Amino acid sequence: MGSAQPLAHRDVVPDVPAAQVLSNVIPLRARRVQLEVxxxxxxxxxxxxxLATLFHSPLGVYISHAQLLRNKTCVQFNIAPEDLDFTLHTLIGTISEATIGKISRIAN
Known part of the structure; x- marks a missing residue:
């Protein structure tokens, strides 16, 4: 048995130039937005x-923070921008008394 040698680019993808392979890399995390309710x-x-209703609804997976204030509850959702429409429609259908606050980008 020979010693393990690192694979060169030409061994992995022989017909594609290295610059082209690197330009096709997709980032693992998309930009996220924070929705305050x-x-x-x-x-x-x-x-x-x-809170129990929200946590047990399809929106529960998006909740990143919940804070009980004096006379209201602040819930923050961490969502992908393309899920904003779904989140708002589901929120209105789940708890119609909710007040939608600010939407801000989350720095990556």
Whole structure:
């Protein structure tokens, strides 16, 4: 057995120039946006119900932060820009009392 030799570019993709292979690299992470949503709460029980509803809905996977304030709950969603339409429609259908706050880009 010979010693392990690193593969050269020509051994992996013999007919494609190295510059062309590198230009076809797709980044692993797309840009993300943060959507801020406020839930007006009148009681602690309502707060728990709204949060439980969101966490158990299809939107639960997008929740990055939830903060209980004095009279409302602030929920932040970390989403891909192409999921914004789905997120807003699902949010309105799930909790119609939600107030949509700012949308901002997340620095990568």
């Amino acid at each position: 406020f839930l007006a709460d009148t009681s602690p029980a309502t707060r728990r119900t709204h």
